[in-house]
Amino acid sequence: AQSVTQLGSHVSVSEGALVLLRCNYSSSVPPYLFWYVQYPNQGLQLLLKYTTGATLVKGINGFEAEFKKSETSFHLTKPSAHMSDAAEYFCAVSPTTGGFKTIFGAGTRLFVKA
């Protein structure tokens, strides 16, 4: 069975600082990997996804994530935080074959201090 662990339910950074949100997954085979963002009172929005190919994936709003198979990780980064990045971020996995059930992590709330 697949599972996702997001380390840190809350992360606080200063505006302009590096953002690092951690995600580790468990799966018998490497899954597809996703990061979603949820702003208050809005639906989840895809930031980026890894399917195949280049392990460094670039997404919207300056975010990127790197798939590291040996570490079963898919951490999300952004070089310089902006106040508008304050939101909840979810890492998710789905199987590459045999169904489309997506498993989400518990989420990490990002706070950005002025």
Place this chain on the structure above:
Amino acid sequence: DTGVSQDPRHKITKRGQNVTFRCDPISEHNRLYWYRQTLGQGPEFLTYFQNEAQLEKSRLLSDRFSAERPKGSFSTLEIQRTEQGDSAMYLCASSSGGQSDTQYFGPGTRLTVL
């Protein structure tokens, strides 16, 4: 493309009552998903449809829960004999197909069971 819509946005009901939620996916999207999200947690998969066929159901979906997508367009999620533990945000998402396709989420229906 008007996005995924859900109705109602909020529902307050008394324990033991039945409730029904509706989801309208993005037109032409043949896959539709239902999730449940409780405070401080990520979305939990409930079920998904490929056109009108319900292909997978989570064990979270007890016999009090039923979902339909009769014509392969909108979907309904019914909860019978609601319990206080059913209080949550119910999310709907749709996608166009493919193993790693992007899911587009609606704003959710917040259910409160008194």
